Amino acid sequence: xxxxxTAPPARGDERLARQSAFSRLAGRPEIGALVGAVVxxxxxxVVAPPFREAPSIATVLYQSSLYGIPAVGVALLMIGGExxxxxxxxxISSSLVASMTAYQLSVNVWVGVLVSLVVAxxxxxxxxxxxxRTKLPSFLVTLATFFMLTGLNLALTxxxxxxxATKDISDIDGFASAQAIFAQSFxxxxxxxxxxxxxxxxxxxxxTWVLLKTHLGNWIFAVGGADASARAVGxxxxxxxxxxxxxxxxxxxxxxxxxLFSFNTVQSGQGPGNEFLYIIAAxxxxxxxxxxxxxxVGAAIGAFIFGMTEQGIVLAGWEADWFKFFLGAMLLGAxxxxxxxxxxxxxxx
Amino acid sequence: MSRRVRRSLALVTxxxxxxxxxxxxSQGGAQEEADTNSGGGTNSGAGPQLKMAMVTHAPAGxxxxxxxxxxxxxxxxxxxxxxTYSNDGDPTRQAVLIENAVNAKPDxxxxxxxxxxxxxxxxxxxxxxxxxxxxxNAGRETxxxxxxxxxxxxxxxxxxxxxGERLKGEGAGKVLxxxxxxxxxxxxxxxxxVREGFGGQVENINVTGTDLTSVRSTLESKxxxxxxxxxxxxxxxxxxxxxxxxxxxxxxxxTIVTFDTNAELVGKIESxxxxxxxxxxxxxxxxxxxxxxxxxxxxxxxLGGGQxxxxxxxxxxxxxxxxxxxxxxxxxx
Numbered sequence: 001x002x003x004x005x006t007a008p009p010a011r012g013d014e015r016l017a018r019q020s021a022f023s024r025l026a027g028r029p030e031i032g033a034l035v036g037a038v039v040x041x042x043x044x045x046v047v048a049p050p051f052r053e054a055p056s057i058a059t060v061l062y063q064s065s066l067y068g069i070p071a072v073g074v075a076l077l078m079i080g081g082e083x084x085x086x087x088x089x090x091x092i093s094s095s096l097v098a099s100m101t102a103y104q105l106s107v108n109v110w111v112g113v114l115v116s117l118v119v120a121x122x123x124x125x126x127x128x129x130x131x132x133r134t135k136l137p138s139f140l141v142t143l144a145t146f147f148m149l150t151g152l153n154l155a156l157t158x159x160x161x162x163x164x165a166t167k168d169i170s171d172i173d174g175f176a177s178a179q180a181i182f183a184q185s186f187x188x189x190x191x192x193x194x195x196x197x198x199x200x201x202x203x204x205x206x207x208t209w210v211l212l213k214t215h216l217g218n219w220i221f222a223v224g225g226a227d228a229s230a231r232a233v234g235x236x237x238x239x240x241x242x243x244x245x246x247x248x249x250x251x252x253x254x255x256x257x258x259x260l261f262s263f264n265t266v267q268s269g270q271g272p273g274n275e276f277l278y279i280i281a282a283x284x285x286x287x288x289x290x291x292x293x294x295x296x297v298g299a300a301i302g303a304f305i306f307g308m309t310e311q312g313i314v315l316a317g318w319e320a321d322w323f324k325f326f327l328g329a330m331l332l333g334a335x336x337x338x339x340x341x342x343x344x345x346x347x348x349x
Numbered sequence: 350m351s352r353r354v355r356r357s358l359a360l361v362t363x364x365x366x367x368x369x370x371x372x373x374x375s376q377g378g379a380q381e382e383a384d385t386n387s388g389g390g391t392n393s394g395a396g397p398q399l400k401m402a403m404v405t406h407a408p409a410g411x412x413x414x415x416x417x418x419x420x421x422x423x424x425x426x427x428x429x430x431x432x433t434y435s436n437d438g439d440p441t442r443q444a445v446l447i448e449n450a451v452n453a454k455p456d457x458x459x460x461x462x463x464x465x466x467x468x469x470x471x472x473x474x475x476x477x478x479x480x481x482x483x484x485x486n487a488g489r490e491t492x493x494x495x496x497x498x499x500x501x502x503x504x505x506x507x508x509x510x511x512x513g514e515r516l517k518g519e520g521a522g523k524v525l526x527x528x529x530x531x532x533x534x535x536x537x538x539x540x541x542x543v544r545e546g547f548g549g550q551v552e553n554i555n556v557t558g559t560d561l562t563s564v565r566s567t568l569e570s571k572x573x574x575x576x577x578x579x580x581x582x583x584x585x586x587x588x589x590x591x592x593x594x595x596x597x598x599x600x601x602x603x604t605i606v607t608f609d610t611n612a613e614l615v616g617k618i619e620s621x622x623x624x625x626x627x628x629x630x631x632x633x634x635x636x637x638x639x640x641x642x643x644x645x646x647x648x649x650x651x652l653g654g655g656q657x658x659x660x661x662x663x664x665x666x667x668x669x670x671x672x673x674x675x676x677x678x679x680x681x682x
Contacts, residue, residue, distance in 0.1 A: 050574045055599070059573075063566035106378030154410045163680055164410045165587070168613060172377035185598075192598060262594075263561060265613060267587055269410020270559050310563070314570040320554045324531070 026345035029286035030298030032338030036284070037305050040334060044308065048316035054191045056315055062193070064307030065200035067274075068300050069255050071281035072203045073248035075299035076211070078282050080244045081224035081291030082138035084127065086145040087252050088274030093149050094120045094256030095266045096157055099166040108174040117253055123149070124249030128242030150272055157268040170264040182254070183261035196258050200300070203251065207296035220244065225292025281306055284335055286342070305334050399646055401425075401432040401639065402450035403459040406487060408438040408530070408558075412586060412611045413631055417486065419680055420635030421459075428643040432459070438530075440467035447471035457481045457642035461502075462488030462495060463535050469495045481645055485638045486631070487535050489657050498645070499653050501637045503629040503661035505535045509542015511662045512582065512606070512627050516547045522579035523550045525571060525603075529558030529588050536584050539608060543582055552578075561591050568595035572603060580604050586611040586626070593622045610665060615677040618670045628673075629661030632681045 025031065044051045051057075070087050077084055094116045102112030123145065130141045154164065161167055169175060185192045211217040219240045222230035231237045260266055285302030287294025309330045313323055374380075403421060407414035418434065425432050433453070435446045440463070448471045450458060458475045462468050465488060475482050476496035484497035492500040516524055524547060526540035537553075544551040554571055556564040572578060572595060581596070581603050583589040589607035596603055607614070608627045617623040637658065644650040652658055665673050676682040 048574070050570070053573065056570060056573050059566050059569045059598070063563060066562050102374070103378045106374050106380040108374050150409070157410070158415075163412065164415045165412050165611070167379075169377065173374040175377075259562060263591070267410060267412065267561065269408055270561060273557070273559055307566075311566060311570045314554070314567050315574045317574050320528075320552070321531075323555055 023345070028298075029293060029295045029342075030301050031286075031345060032341035033285045033298050033301040033305065033334070035341045036334035036337045037301050037308070039337060040305060040308055040312070040330060044312035044316060048312060051312055051315045054189075056311070058191050058193050060308050060311045061197050061304075063311055064304040065194075065196040066255060066258070067277050067281050067306055068200045068303030069196065069203055070248065070251045070274075071278040071285075071299040071303045072200075072207050072296050073244075073251040074278040075282035075285065075287050075294055075296055076207055076220060077244040077248050078279070078287045078289070078291060079211070079224045079294045080220045080241060081227060082131065082241060082244065083142060083279065084245060084248045085139065085142040085275050086123070086127065086149055087142075087248055087278050088276075089146055089149040089153060089271040090120065090123055090249060090252040091256045091259065091274065092266060092268070092271035093123065093153055094253040095260035096153055096166060096268060098257065099169055099260050099266050100157070100160050102172055102174075103167050103169050104160060106172070109169060109172050109178050110174045112169075113178055113257060116256070117250075120249045120253035120256070121246050124246035125242060127249075128245035131245070132238040132241055146272075146275065153268045153271070164268050166266045166268075168264045169260075175261070178257070179261040182257040196255075199254065203254075204296050204300045211296060216240070221292055223291075277306060280331070284331065284338065286338065306331070309334075396429075396647055399428070399430045399456045399643055401430055401457045401459060401642060402453065402455040403432050403434045403638075404443060404446045404450050405434075405436045405461045406438055406440070406443055406463050407436040407461075409436070413609050416611075416631040416680065416682070417635035420632035420637075421639045422635075423681075424636040424639035424643075428640055430639055430643055432639065440464035444468045444471040448474060451475045451478060451480065454478070455480060456646055457483060459483045459485065459638045459642060460488075460497070461486040462491070463533065465491040465495055472496055481642060483638045483642045485634045492657065493655075499638075499641050499651055500657040501634045501641070501660055502657065503659055504657075505538040506542040506545070507659075508608070508627055508629060508662035509539040509544075510546035511542075511664075512539075512608070513543040513546020513548070513551075515625070515664070516543070516580055516582075516606070517549070519580075519604075521547065521549065521604075523552065523575070523577045524580045524582055525575075525578045526551055526553045527564075527568065527581065527583045527588055527592065528553055528555050529564070529583075529585055531555040539584055540582075551582075556588070558585075558588070561587065564588060565591045565595045565598075568592050569599045572596060572599035572601040576601070578603050580606060583607040585609050586614040589614055589623050589626070590617060593617060610673075610677060610682060612677045612680065615665070615670060615674050615682070618665060618667065619674060621667065625664050625666035627662045628665050628682075630663065630682075631660075633660045 074084060074087060097119045098112035098116035101115045102109040127142055127145055131138050158164060184195045219235045222235050223237045223240050227237055281302035282299040283289060284305055285298030309327055313326050318326060405414060437443045437446055444467050447468060451474050458480050460472060462484060472482055472495045482497045484492040484500040486502045489500055489502050489504050526543055528536050540553050556567050581592045583592050586609050589605055590613055592605050605623045606625050610626045610628055641652050673682050
């Protein structure tokens with residue numbers, strides 16, 4: 001990616017200068033998205049009375065977490081300069097593998113969960129390996145895996161379970177404990193929250209720590225920003241990229257486990273289209289499409305903007321046929337605001 | 350791959366296998382599956398094997414069309430027929446699939462046609478080539494126009510109207526009609542039918558059918574936004590199951606009713622979580638299309654007397670669920 005050379009704005013020598021706390025905050029990639037999120041929140045708070053109630057917010061946060069968990073990985077990958085278009089179907093591949101392994105072999109569901117983790121990581125490894133080996137754009141490599149996984153999901157499910165959906169696994173040993181980890185609900189002050197929300201926070205925290213406080217984090221920015229010079233200074237570019245693809249696979253696997261243990265069965269045709277939502281979350285949250293710039297917190301805010309808009313339109317009771325239009329218009333608005341705020345922040349320095 | 354990575358991979362695999370052996374589940378899973386093979390029936394197919402082509406508008410991985418195919422498979426086995434199958438939800442791509450199928454010169458063409466404008470030309474190429482065409486599932490209003498000699502299916506508007514009348518009889522207040530693929534005419538027709546038959550307030554909502562968690566969240570939000578909703582009408586079994594979950598989380602009292610069934614849904618009707626389902630008997634649609642085409646080719650018979658043969662609507666509720674349940678588990682209802 002050659003365009004990346006110009007990407008990181010307002011860096012360089014300026015970093016050595018002392019900055020006020022305010023301008024440091026204003027220079028963060030996620031600040032524009034945060035302002036967008038606040039504006040959309042206030043908008044729905046005003047126009048949609050049900051949006052003001054805690055259970056509705058719980059649903060908004062839950063739905064955001066399902067976009068947000070894979071988006072953490074997708075954001076890291078995008079900072080590292082690559083895309084993964086197979087992420088949406090990989091989620092369903094994971095749940096199909098876990099479900100069919102446990103059911104067909106009549107083994108404890110945890111065996112299925114672990115087998116599917118191995119398969120998921122192998123998919124990430126394959127994506128990464130093909131990328132560094134063929135030097136094709138990740139857009140093409142993962143588009144190919146996207147189609148292959150879509151076909152495999154359907155064909156193998158039909159071949160193995162004789163139908164296009166997997167069988168109910170809720171009476172198999174280990175289901176209860178797996179459900180407690182991946183898909184339980186718990187009460188906080190009378191409001192039912194789903195556990196993915198906590199996991200989302202954990203994943204965002206880990207990713208943020210890695211990006212900002214570790215060598216690995218520097219490497220990720222380096223391979224996305226300028227991969228040739230990163231290699232020249234000794235960054236293990238190939239390993240970092242393969243690792244990033246496997247991180248995406250891991251988070252997709254996690255989301256897949258949540259889907260399996262909250263629905264007990266899996267429909268094999270699910271998933272396509274969601275890969276774009278993860279990318280959207282990362283980009284709305286301030287990640288550059290060209291790599292080298294972005295943050296995990298930003299992707300979380302991006303996912304929140306998307307989840308909030310999607311649910312907010314319903315909670316506001318707006319005409320259903322216009323749903324997608326409103327969704328697109330609000331995303332455009334949030335992104336424009338994002339760009340505006342970031343430009344202001346940059347010129348202020 | 351470094352040797353260390355390779356060795357640890359081998360270790361992981363070995364550990365998984367060992368664990369798999371030790372962790373056999375004492376219950377559930379395939380071990381409990383009874384032999385559900387329903388048998389092929391007697392072979393009524395005299396003469397050489399017939400080759401047919403089936404082209405549908407089914408989205409990939411659709412549980413409903415899976416039942417249609419099971420019916421078609423059984424009929425093919427019983428009638429000494431071999432058939433090819435292809436599907437695409439996009440009308441223009443479906444038209445291409447039909448042309449491909451016609452080019453292979455099958456003995457008969459079996460099609461579902463939700464968008465006649467786009468597909469008509471392709472189907473008429475089959476008619477021009479002297480290939481008999483049988484329609485099923487979608488396209489009832491127009492099947493004579495595009496050249497089908499027989500049609501097996503339900504009228505979506507009639508089915509919707511029947512469902513609407515039943516809702517009226519049950520004293521429903523406000524009905525939410527859940528459309529899982531925005532802009533599909535047969536889904537809109539169902540909701541319109543419900544609106545006509547019910548006569549009261551029916552509101553449509555569009556959800557993303559390829560993402561069940563999103564469907565669930567959207568329905569949760571909708572049920573919170575509008576507490577006046579007394580009935581949720583979904584247009585496919587997986588969405589009814591999802592709506593039942595959403596209802597629970599949203600603390601709603603709404604009754605869930607649906608079009609179409611699958612094995613899991615039947616269990617929920619037994620337990621009362623879902624009140625009833627409108628059944629169009631997809632197994633029969635697949636079975637009869639293949640069978641009728643075979644009879645036409647071997648014996649010159651036609652069914653329906655130039656009119657459509659309706660396979661629905663019938664209702665599945667607590668009163669007849671016991672009868673349907675065992676067939677649903679075998680995947681034929």
